[in-house]
Amino acid sequence: MTGPVVIAAGGTGGHLFPGQALAQELGRRGIRVAVITDERVAGVDLRFPDTEVFAVPSATPSGGGVLGMARAALPILLGILAARKVLVGLDARLVVGFGGYPTLPPLVAALLRKIPTVIHEQNAVLGRVNRLMAPRVTGIASTFEAPKYLAASDVPRMTVTGNPVRDQIVAVADRPYVPSTKDAPFNLLVFGGSQGARVMSDVAPLALAQLPPDARARLRVVQQARPEDVSRVEAVYHQAGISVDVAPFFEDMHERIANAHLVVARAGASTVTELAVVGRPAILVPLPHAIDQDQLANAHVLSEAGGGWLIPQPEFTPDALTAKLVSLMADPQTLAEAAAAAKKVARRDAAARLADMVEALALESDIG
Incomplete structure (x- = not known):
């Protein structure tokens, strides 16, 4: 050529x-x-x-x-x-x-x-x-x-x-999903795509701060936030006594996904694909104002396969996320089944x- x-x-x-x-x-x-x-x-x-x-x-x-x-x-x-x-x-x-x-x-x-x-x-x-x-x-x-x-x-x-x-995602694709036991750390990854999503900074910290003390003690949170939101997100987590790593972007996102017990994210095509290839369960919040509703369609693919849970943004409130996390953190079997289901969607x-x-x-x- x-x-x-x-x-x-x-x-x-x-x-x-x-x-x-x-x-x-x-x-x-x-x-x-x-x-x-x-x-x-x-x-x-x-x-x-x-x-x-x-x-x-x-x-x-x-x-x-x-x-x-x-x-x-x-x-x-x-x-x-x-x-x-x-x-x-x-x-x-x-x-x-x-x-x-x-x-x-x-x-x-x-x-x-x-x-x-x-x-x-x-x-x-x-x-x-x-x-x-x-x-x-x-x-x-x-x-x-x-x-x-x-x-x-x-x-x-x-x-x-x-x-x-990317090769980085393929490199961690064979890493097995290991459920978190009741008293073990629970790794939660929160992100909104490559450009961030303010709704994640508005909702996730408040939701996690409302969790029962034993759940907060288990949490190890990684959250992507826009540069202007980093300090306020960190402040909420620190006040709640939650271990957190907040940054505008993570170059090692492949490692963060592989280490996660649960992901809360937008439903962009690359996000959904990478979650499927690695096999990690997710709560997906599609971008609500997209003209073609492409993220909603992407989220349906994963959720209908049993690989995650779709929450429309109007319903993505701190109280709703708190309730969902209380349920899922107490049910490692459901998370493991969702991880396996997500992997079946992958090419x-x-x-x-x-x-x-x-x-x-x-x-x-x-x-x-």
Whole structure:
């Protein structure tokens, strides 16, 4: 293969993590990778070491309607022109987009250059950019068998790969779930995705502070919180006498997940996938205001399989979480069964499946 496979990803960890997993797998196969993202490049280059990372303009239409689209049009157009220049300079073989508006300029630029394109949809609901690009790309990779909004005419070009997880997650996937006994420490992990979620900082500390003294004594809490929320979250836990580690981000999140007896989290695609691959039970609180309700659909997949419990955000109150934790901390068998059920949902070989698809299409391009 002469030129690289270009990964187009940006924005949240939900888009970056599967791109990172694909890059790791392609690297093992000796296939060169480059990355195109938007101007938030600082966090991206850390996840793609020894890889060329290019930033091009992009924008997300805000406010809705014609005005929102008009404001985004110029940055997207500039991004397409910049991405076209990058693709020509790299002699790119194929572009893989992982959803979100940062992927739109490189995908459109690839189409204009007649470079093969693949989109990967992590969620049970096709995102807006992937929905726009699905009829136009060479191939479609999906985590789920029948993602919502995928047109029947596009199904023949779809391959179910699963959602790729990073090597760090695969490395702890075989670590068994060991239930916490009545008097032993209970490891609780609370997080809201790569950008944090204020509702976790508002609800979880108050809920845990209401637990009976014996339950609070057992708790070992790890909580992700936005930088501006760290001090107030710590204060509530310390006042309640609860052992806690609070930070805006944990680079060793794979270890934190593997060590958890229970996770309380949003229901982003990467979160749900990683919980399934490692096999850890979770209380999932989907983002309530998402236009397509993709997190709700993701949470249903895990909860309906018996791998966790879905609590809509309006019902996610301190009292409700306290009651749920009292019940689950006293029932290690239920938690162990949920951990096993979560693992049955996982596609651990998703990165290899997606790499097979990408490699085959890129080689076809090279031969052509």
